[in-house]
């Protein structure tokens with residue numbers, strides 16, 4: 308039985324709060340959670356929410372935004388504001404329209420860093436281009452509310468990814484829509500540099516007709532080295548081939564067949580820079596590419612080489628480039644990007660007569676900006692809804708079909724973690740966690756990162772103020788010294804369609820407030836399965852039980868004897884506590900047994916004391932899900 312994703316109700320509709328509440332209560336879906344509907348036996352849809360990027364503090368957010376239009380309710384019926392998105396740099400109308408359908412959008416272009424710091428905490432998402440630095444400080448200021456940073460473009464070197472990950476803030480980019488624009492700009496710079504277009508243009512406008520001064524060089528038959536053979540690099544290569552150039556490329560991670568298909572020869576860094584007449588840069592700015600074009604590498608190049616940079620200014624040591632231009636080693640450079648943007652007005656590099664410059668225009672075409680704006684708006688809206696965007700930069704990408712298949716197991720994993728941590732007693736803290744997956748699938752067919760993250764979420768969130776999601780789960784576990792080991796147990800079944808037979812969570816070296824949950828090996832052990840799309844608890848310590856994981860749970864350990872279910876049921880019934888599920892597991896007849904009781908309401912202390920006072924009951928514990 309496959310779980311299918313239910314769409315969230317449209318949050319922007321101008322329904323009255325009452326109508327909105329009714330509509331949304333029916334969907335029972337918080338806006339920031341993934342929502343899956345699983346049909347049970349053809350009956351009405353049951354909604355299972357999987358909080359992948361759940362809002363860290365919706366209540367607080369509501370308090371802070373009293374003037375926001377209230378348009379939907381949380382699962383408890385409380386009204387929530389629409390998500391708020393801050394757009395810090397020019398975004399095309401087409402993207403803004405997509406955002407406005409789902410969120411309150413504020414465009415605040417040209418903010419100073421201080422203005423951004425002051426504002427960011429009021430927003431669920433922030434959208435930037437290359438001109439805004441999303442620093443640790445910004446992410447700290449947004450902590451508690453900011454869940455998504457959208458980079459409307461490719462390069463994410465202006466976003467502190469580590470700080471975003473630590474804050475559980477998803478970073479998404481728009482990696483494809485400006486590829487062609489950047490490649491076309493690279494070709495435009497290549498051709499205009501070779502023919503001195505910008506210098507000759509400036510001279511003629513200044514009244515100088517200098518035909519002899521501006522003799523250029525031809526492109527045909529020249530060797531072009533593409534440094535970074537990714538999306539933009541390959542498109543530049545394709546176009547340069549059309550101009551009759553011989554294209555070589557350097558990229559340690561590029562597949563040889565992609566290069567072969569375009570007719571480019573993949574070579575080493577040194578070979579590329581020593582053979583080239585023209586060198587075009589298309590790698591990201593990362594620690595390994597920072598200033599890779601420096602005195603040493605310029606020294607290895609052909610005298611008279613020409614360089615184009617539409618990637619990032621920081622890949623070039625700009626002082627070294629000025630020296631190479633002055634010495635004639637580099638004949639010309641065409642630069643769209645700079646280490647500091649905008650560069651200083653008296654920058655020697657910018658003012659150099661052999662340098663052609665543009666103010667970071669690579670992505671600036673009408674078409675690319677429209678595409679990028681839509682791409683990022685859709686990614687941000689998806690992320691705010693709790694979906695994992697395909698362009699997530701700091702989280703594992705989980706394809707929609709996998710997500711859909713795993714949905715009930717995601718919920719099971721979180722609930723097992725949540726129950727297990729509530730069983731822990733003593734001050735020692737949890738050290739080792741083992742998650743055992745029983746599955747027919749091989750490691751390549753079952754990606755367990757999502758499940759592991761949700762076990763971490765279940766274990767950490769009830770006992771701390773840390774908000775955990777797929778983005779920061781591993782980081783959070785590491786920070787808290789939690790070692791989460793995973794084990795797969797093969798389950799032989801030729802017919803099993805479900806990805807998992809069971810998930811077991813074991814906490815080692817801990818005391819338990821419920822001795823019945825301790826297995827023979829001394830670990831707290833809980834195991835669950837998904838039945839008809841619903842997570843069930845099926846093992847507590849050595850005891851087999853079967854209780855649907857909804858509402859809350861009471862575990863009682865007693866001597867196996869007749870009448871126990873009736874006694875406990877009576878006590879709960881008299882206090883109007885509805886039992887949703889009940890199951891008894893025992894080792895041997897007349898020996899120890901466990902009763903697992905699912906309850907819709909939370910019994911008060913007096914009710915729990917009454918259950919504890921039943922003479923045959925040796926211990927019991929109330930657990931919240």
Ligand SMILES: NC(=O)C1=CN([C@@H]2O[C@H](COP(=O)(O)OP(=O)(O)OC[C@H]3O[C@@H](n4cnc5c(N)ncnc54)[C@H](O)[C@@H]3O)[C@@H](O)[C@H]2O)C=CC1
Pocket residue numbers: 461462463482485486489534535536537538539540557558559560561589590591592595596617618619643644667668669670671
């Ligand atoms: N000027 C502008 O407006 C624009 C600039 N860009 C910049 O262009 C660059 C490339 O963008 P895309 O092609 O979309 O990215 P991409 O990720 O598709 O390609 C980058 C390539 O660089 C390669 N690479 C990584 N380390 C390398 C190294 N040490 N040496 C050589 N290659 C290395 C990667 O393997 C990858 O194939 C990025 O820096 C991006 O920020 C992109 C769009 C517009």
Ligand SMILES: O=C(O)C(=O)COP(=O)(O)O
Pocket residue numbers: 436437438459460461462463485667668669670671
């Ligand atoms: O996408 C990129 O990497 C770019 O450099 C484009 O930057 P921009 O969005 O034009 O500020």
